[in-house]
Amino acid sequence: AMQKTQLKFKKAFTGFLPQREKYFKMLENFHETISLLDRIPLLKSLKEKEADEALAKRDQEEGIISFVASTSGSPTTLLEWITTQGQGQSxxxxxxxxxxxxxxxxxxxxxxLDREVQEQLSLVTDDPHHMKELMGIERRLSELEKRLNEAKRITQEQNDMAQGFLNQQARLSSTQSPALILPDLCRSHQQQLQQMLDRQQRIETLQNNFKKSKQEMSTNIHQRLGWVMHIETRISKLDSDLIYHMKTLRMLECNLELLSQIKAAPQVYADMVMEAARRRLFSSRFTLWAEALVDDSKQMYLTETERRKQFTRKLGEHFLLDTLFKGFDDMPPSFATRTPPPFDTHLPEVTVDDISLLRNTVPELEEFL
Incomplete structure (x- = not known):
């Protein structure tokens, strides 16, 4: 997971780094842009349009039929308007x-960050402290298995010898002259008891070896698990750091893009003011032209169709209409008989006075107006 995060961060940072100096240059003289934005007036038509939209939104959200919108406290400059859109952040x-x-x-x-990632990965892949693998574990387990088999064998021998004691006791109880065999039996029992004692001591030795081996393995595994937890904790922290830096970088790029748009806002504002005025002028002229065209076209159409109808009524059912002069029943098609639907109705009502106001208030925008 950390490697994937590191690759994503590397890709994002590789794309960001070449643009870094450009961003610095953009921010160096940004105070001039802020000063310019603070002098650009928010046109009355734009304020009225924004107030109407806010009124409609409030009506929709709160169910208010009508109310008088107060314009007090509303932004008067482009900078103030931009600030109101920033959720309180200047x-x-x-x-x-x-x-x-x-x-x-x-x-x-x-x-x-790259060095830290590579160092962490080297600890996992190269394993310089030999913590990933239990060295000699197979040999140790094999020796333990041999000792376990030996302990089982000795235990079985002890059980067999104990059963022999019971058998000899039963035989001694059933004999008629136990005094004759008792001395030999005692000597035999002494030897057997000594053997059992030796075996018991061997079992205790094996048991101590088992305990010691288990303790050593437990300590070894505990140390290695502690190392694994330490490595996992470092990897998790490093992965979290990478994710945090990647999110911060993305947020920085978004903010820089926003500042870039703010820096271009004066020219864009002037261009849009001029374009709004041009479009409203065009739509007005186009509508007048279209209405005049419709009137002329409709008048010509009605005049021509009425004249043809009168001529047809004048001739009546004369046979020449169907023989020599075919096609006299055609009528001109209707053309431009309806005015086009209105358009550009949502544009702000920018006037020539608004453009003059911008030119006089902000001479820096004169070349765009």
Whole structure:
């Protein structure tokens, strides 16, 4: 998982790094853009349109039939309007945050993260401390199995010898002269008891060996599990750091894109003001032209159709209509008999006075107006 995260972060950072200097240059003189935005007036038609939209939204959300919208406290400049769209965050604060984040995300920071990832991966893959594998575990288990088999064999021998004692006791009880065989039996029992004692001591030795081996293996496994937990914790933390930096980088790119649009806002604002005025002028002229065209076309159509009908009524059912002069029943097609539907009705009502106001208030925009 950490490797996948590291690859994603590397891809994102590789695409970001070549643009880093460009972003610095954009932010260097950003205060001039803020000053310019603060001098660009928000046109009356735009404020009225925004107020109407807010009124409609409030009516829809709260079910209010009508209310008088107050324009007090509404933005008067383009900067104030942009600030109201930023959920309380000022453009200055956003610029400073982006500037700090740009200083954070440099090539050295990426190299440091990459080194940490590679070091962590080397601990896992190269295993310099030989913690991934229990060395000699097969040999140790084989020896334990041999000792276990030996202990089972000795235990069986002890059981067999104990059963022999019981058998001899039964035989002694059934004999008629036990005094004759008792001395030999005692000597035999002494030897057998000594053998049982030796075997018991061997069993205890094997038992101690088992305990010692189990303790050694438990300690060894515990150390290795502790190492695994330590490595997993470091990997998890490093993966979390990579995810955090990747999210921060994405947020930085989004904020920089927003600042880039804000920097272009004065020219875009002027272009859109001019385009809105041009479109409203065009739609007005087009509508007048279309209405005149419809009137002329309709008049010509009605005049021509009525004249043809009168001519047909004048001739009546004369046989020449169906012989020499075919096609006299055709009528002209209707053309441009309806005015086109209105368009550009949602555009703000930008006037020539608005454009003059912008030119006088913000001379920097004159070349775009």
């Amino acid at each position: 453009v200055d604060a956003l610029q400073l945050k982006c500037f700090d984040d740009l200083h954070l995300f440099d090539s050295e920071m990426f190299a440091q």
